[in-house]
Amino acid sequence: xGSVDNGAAPPVLEMRSIKKSYGSxxxxxxxxxxxxxxxxxxxxxxxxxxxxxxVKILAGLESADEGTILVDGEPTQLGSTRRSRSAGxxxxxxxxxxxxxxxxxxxxxxxxxxxxxxxxxxxxxxxxRKHLDAVGLEHIDPRTPVETLSVAERQLIEIGRLxxxxxxxxxxxxxxxxxSDSDIERVKSTVLRLAAAGHSxxxxxxxxxxxxxxxDRITIFRSGRSNPPCNxxxxxxxxxxxKMIGRPLEDMFPRRAQSFRAAILDVAGITxxxxxxxxxxxxxxxEIIGVAGxxxxxxxxxxxxxxxxxxxxxxxxxxxxxxxxxxHTLTDAIKSGIAYCSxxxxxxxxxxxxxxxxxLMVPAIKSISPNGLVSRRRxxxxxxxxxxxVALSPTRMPHKTGTxxxxxxxxxxxxxxxxxSPKVLLVQExxxxxxxxxxxxxxxxLRTLAEQGLAIVFASSDLEEVHGLADTIVxxxxxxxxxxxxxxSISTHEVLRDITHPEEAQI
Amino acid sequence: MSAVGTTTVTSSDPxxxxxxxxxxxxxxxxxxxxxLATAIIVAGLTNEAFLxxxxxxxxxxxxxxxxxxxxxxxxxxxxxxxxxxxxxQTAVFGGVTFALLMSHGAPFALAVVATLIVTLIxxxxxxxxxSMGANPIVTTLGAGALLAGLAGLATGGKNVRIESTSVEWxxxxxxxxxxxxxxxxxxxxxxxxxxxSKTRFGRETVxxxxxxxxxxxxxxxxxxxxxxxxxxxxxxxxxxxIFGAAQFSQARISEFGGLDFDVVAAILIGGTAIQxxxxxxxxxxxxxxxxxxxxxxxxxxxxxxxIRTTIMGAFILVVVxxxxxxxxxxxxx
Numbered sequence: 009x010g011s012v013d014n015g016a017a018p019p020v021l022e023m024r025s026i027k028k029s030y031g032s033x034x035x036x037x038x039x040x041x042x043x044x045x046x047x048x049x050x051x052x053x054x055x056x057x058x059x060x061x062x063v064k065i066l067a068g069l070e071s072a073d074e075g076t077i078l079v080d081g082e083p084t085q086l087g088s089t090r091r092s093r094s095a096g097x098x099x100x101x102x103x104x105x106x107x108x109x110x111x112x113x114x115x116x117x118x119x120x121x122x123x124x125x126x127x128x129x130x131x132x133x134x135x136x137r138k139h140l141d142a143v144g145l146e147h148i149d150p151r152t153p154v155e156t157l158s159v160a161e162r163q164l165i166e167i168g169r170l171x172x173x174x175x176x177x178x179x180x181x182x183x184x185x186x187x188s189d190s191d192i193e194r195v196k197s198t199v200l201r202l203a204a205a206g207h208s209x210x211x212x213x214x215x216x217x218x219x220x221x222x223x224d225r226i227t228i229f230r231s232g233r234s235n236p237p238c239n240x241x242x243x244x245x246x247x248x249x250x251k252m253i254g255r256p257l258e259d260m261f262p263r264r265a266q267s268f269r270a271a272i273l274d275v276a277g278i279t280x281x282x283x284x285x286x287x288x289x290x291x292x293x294x295e296i297i298g299v300a301g302x303x304x305x306x307x308x309x310x311x312x313x314x315x316x317x318x319x320x321x322x323x324x325x326x327x328x329x330x331x332x333x334x335x336h337t338l339t340d341a342i343k344s345g346i347a348y349c350s351x352x353x354x355x356x357x358x359x360x361x362x363x364x365x366x367x368l369m370v371p372a373i374k375s376i377s378p379n380g381l382v383s384r385r386r387x388x389x390x391x392x393x394x395x396x397x398v399a400l401s402p403t404r405m406p407h408k409t410g411t412x413x414x415x416x417x418x419x420x421x422x423x424x425x426x427x428x429s430p431k432v433l434l435v436q437e438x439x440x441x442x443x444x445x446x447x448x449x450x451x452x453x454l455r456t457l458a459e460q461g462l463a464i465v466f467a468s469s470d471l472e473e474v475h476g477l478a479d480t481i482v483x484x485x486x487x488x489x490x491x492x493x494x495x496x497s498i499s500t501h502e503v504l505r506d507i508t509h510p511e512e513a514q515i
Numbered sequence: 516m517s518a519v520g521t522t523t524v525t526s527s528d529p530x531x532x533x534x535x536x537x538x539x540x541x542x543x544x545x546x547x548x549x550x551l552a553t554a555i556i557v558a559g560l561t562n563e564a565f566l567x568x569x570x571x572x573x574x575x576x577x578x579x580x581x582x583x584x585x586x587x588x589x590x591x592x593x594x595x596x597x598x599x600x601x602x603x604q605t606a607v608f609g610g611v612t613f614a615l616l617m618s619h620g621a622p623f624a625l626a627v628v629a630t631l632i633v634t635l636i637x638x639x640x641x642x643x644x645x646s647m648g649a650n651p652i653v654t655t656l657g658a659g660a661l662l663a664g665l666a667g668l669a670t671g672g673k674n675v676r677i678e679s680t681s682v683e684w685x686x687x688x689x690x691x692x693x694x695x696x697x698x699x700x701x702x703x704x705x706x707x708x709x710x711x712s713k714t715r716f717g718r719e720t721v722x723x724x725x726x727x728x729x730x731x732x733x734x735x736x737x738x739x740x741x742x743x744x745x746x747x748x749x750x751x752x753x754x755x756x757i758f759g760a761a762q763f764s765q766a767r768i769s770e771f772g773g774l775d776f777d778v779v780a781a782i783l784i785g786g787t788a789i790q791x792x793x794x795x796x797x798x799x800x801x802x803x804x805x806x807x808x809x810x811x812x813x814x815x816x817x818x819x820x821x822i823r824t825t826i827m828g829a830f831i832l833v834v835v836x837x838x839x840x841x842x843x844x845x846x847x848x
Contacts, residue, residue, distance in 0.1 A: 342734040359722055359725040361792055366722065369718075370718075370735065377715035382718055
C-alpha cells in the first residue's frame with residue numbers, strides 16, 4: 009500500500025456537496041470527496057451511482073450545478089478541460105484512447121510536446137522515455153507503434169500520457185476493465201509506484217479485489233450520494249459490497265446443478281487458427297461450463313469456434329444429435345440452436361440506438377413476421393415474455409438500449425436469444441461492465457435458464473466468476489486445454505495455477 | 516428513480532416518461548410538416564403565382580421523379596450504406612433500355628418489365644459488391660460511370676425516339692387532373708412507408724444500419740439486406756428512367772444530370788441519419804417536395820441559375836447541420 013499522510017496537510021483535492029442534474033435525473037445529490045497527497049483513493053459504486061459524473065466534473069467535461077471544489081486548499085473553478093489540466097488533474101478514460109498507428113512516444117505527447125521547436129522523433133522518444141519508465145514500460149521502444157502493444161501496455165501508455173501533462177491528481181477510470189489477471193498486476197504495481205512518487209490517485213473500478221490490494225482509502229457512492237471515506241484496513245469485502253448495493257449481500261452465486269440431463273453438445277477435437285491443439289468437451293442440458301483462461305489462452309477462441317465466428321479447421325461439433333457442417337458459420341450455428349454473446353456488447357451484442365423491444369425481437373424476427381409482415385401482437389408477446397424471464401421492466405421496451413445501465417444492457421444482449429429457444433448459450437465475459445449487484449442477478453438468470461434445460465458455456469477472465477457460477481470448469485493456457493473438472497473439486501487457486509503456470513500443476 | 520420489479524436490483528437508468536420515445540419518433544415528421552407548411556405560406560404571400568393549383572401540380576410533378584428515386588435510396592441510407600451515386604445513370608440506362616426495346620417493336624408491358632429487370636440486376640450486382648466489403652460510394656461511382664458509358668455506346672450518343680401512343684399517355688396523361696408521375700410518387704410513398712415500417716425486410720434494414728456487427732451476430736442475413744436495398748433504389752431509378760423517356764417520347768443520355776445530388780439532398784433534408792439505422796421514406800418524400808418547391812419559388816421570382824444553386828446548397832448545409840446539432844442536443848448518438 010502507498011504511504012498515508014495522515015491528514016495534517018490539507019487534502020490535494022476536496023469536493024464539498026457537489027450536485028449535478030441532467031434534466032430530471034439527479035446524477036449527484038450532494039457528494040463529498042477528498043483526496044490526500046500520495047494516496048490511492050478507490051471510488052466505488054454501482055453503474056449510475058454517480059462515479060462517472062464526478063469523474064467528468066473533475067476532467068472539466070461537465071460543471072457541477074452546486075458545491076465547492078478545493079485544489080490544495082484553494083477554491084477552484086473547473087468546468088473546462090483546460091482549467092482542469094492547469095489545476096493538475098488528468099483523467100485516463102474508461103475507453104482506451106490511444107491511437108494505434110502512432111508511436112508510443114507520440115501517444116504520450118498527444119496533448120502537446122514539452123519542448124519548443126522541431127518535432128523530431130528522436131527528441132520525442134527521448135522525452136517519452138522517462139514517462140514510459142515511470143509506468144513500468146522500460147522495455148518498450150518509444151518508437152513502437154502502439155497497435156503492436158498489448159492492451160495492458162496501451163493502458164499504461166494512457167497513464168503515461170497523464171504524467172506527461174504533469175498531473176498531480178490522476179484519475180483512472182476502470183483501468184483494468186479490459187485486462188486479464190496477469191496484466192492487471194502490471195497496472196496495479198504501476199499505480200502503487202506512482203502513489204509512492206507523490207501522485208494522488210483516484211481509482212475507479214468494478215473489481216473489488218484490486219481495491220484491497222492497492223487502495224489506501226475507499227469512497228463509496230450510491231444513488232448520487234457519498235459515504236464518508238474509510239480506510240481499507242477498517243472494512244471487509246462484504247461490508248463494501250453491502251454499502252455499494254445498499255442491501256445485505258446474500259450469496260453472490262446461485263446453487264449449482266444437482267444433476268444434468270442428456271448430453272447436448274459434443275465438441276470433438278476442434279482446432280482453429282487460435283486453437284492449434286485439438287480441444288474436446290461435452291456439454292449437457294442444464295449444465296454450465298466455465299472456461300477459465302487469460303487473454304490469448306484460447307478460452308475466448310473456444311467459445312468463438314463453437315459459435316461459428318472463428319472458422320473451425322478440423323474436428324467436429326455435434327449438437328443434439330446433428331453434425332454441424334465443417335467450417336460452420338454463425339448462421340449455421342444459430343439455426344441449429346447455438347446462441348452466442350460476445351464479450352463486447354456495444355460492438356456486436358446490442359443495437360444501442362434502437363429500442364429494447366427491437367433488440368429483443370431481432371434473432372426471432374422470422375417467427376414474429378410470418379409472411380414477411382411484422383405482427384405487432386407477436387412482437388409484444390415475445391418481448392414481454394423475454395422481459396419477464398430476465399427481469400427487465402416492460403416499461404423499458406420503448407427506451408433506447410444504449411441508455412440502460414450495463415446490467416440491463418447485458419440482460420438485453422442475453423435475453424434476445426431466448427426468442428429462438430436455443431439449446432446452447434455461449435457467453436464471453438457474461439458480466440463485463442456490469443456492476444456488482446446486477447452481476448448476482450445475471451448469474452441467477454443464467455442458472456435459472458440452465459435449470460430450464462439450456463446448456464451454457466461461458467468464458468471469463470474473472471476467476472471468482474468461473475469458480476462460483478460453473479458446474480464444470482475448463483482451464484486453458486496458451487491455446488491448449490489443460491483440464492476439465494467439476495467446479496466442486498478444484499479450488500480457485502488451482503484454477504489460477506492452471507491458467508498461469510500449468511506445467512507446475514499436478515494433473 | 517424509475518419503477519423496477521421486485522427481483523430487479525435497484526436500477527440507475529435515467530427515468531423517462533413512457534411516451535417520450537414515441538414523441539421523439541414523430542417529432543421529426545411533425546417538424547418537417549410544419550416547416551413545409553410555413554414555407555408554403557411564406558411563398559404564397561410573397562408570390563401570387565405560387566399558390567395556384569396549376570403551380571402546386573407542377574411542383575408535385577417535378578418533385579415526383581426525384582422523390583421516387585429518393586424513396587428507394589432511403590433504404591440504402593437507412594441500411595447504413597450511405598448513398599448510391601449511380602442512380603442518375605441507372606435512370607438514363609433504364610430510359611435508354613426502354614426506348615431501344617420500344618423502338619425495336621417490343622410491346623409496352625414487355626419493355627417496362629424488361630427495363631425493371633435490367634435495373635434490378637444492376638442494383639443486385641452493386642449491392643452484392645458492397646456486401647462483399649466494397650465501399651458503397653466508390654462502387655456506385657464506378658458503376659455510374661460505366662453505365663453512362665454503356666448508355667452512350669448503345670445509342671451512339673444520339674437520342675432514341677419512341678413512337679407509341681401508350682408511352683405518350685404514360686408520360687403526359689393527367690388522370691383526375693394529376694400527372695401520372697405524381698400518382699406513381701404518391702402510391703410509392705405509401706408502399707415505401709409500408710415496407711419500411713411494417714415488413715420484416717424493413718426491420719432488417721433498420722437494424723442492419725443501426726449496428727451491422729450486431730445484426731450479423733444476431734443471425735440477420737446482412738448480405739441479403741445490403742443487396743436488396745441497392746435493388747430497391749436501382750429499380751426506383753429504373754421507374755423514373757421510363758417516366759423520363761415516356762414524357763418526351765425519347766430517351767436522352769444527357770437526362771438526370773443532377774438527380775443524385777437532389778436525391779441525397781431529399782434524404783438529408785428528410786432527416787434520415789446519414790450513418791444509418793434511422794430514417795423514414797415519408798420524410799424523404801417531404802424533403803423532395805420541399806426541394807422542388809424551393810426551386811419552383813426561385814424560378815417564379817426569376818432568379819438566375821447561379822443564385823438558385825447557391826441558395827439550394829446553402830439551404831441543404833443549414834438544414835443538415837442543424838439536424839445534427841439538434842440530435843446531438845437531444846442526447847441521441
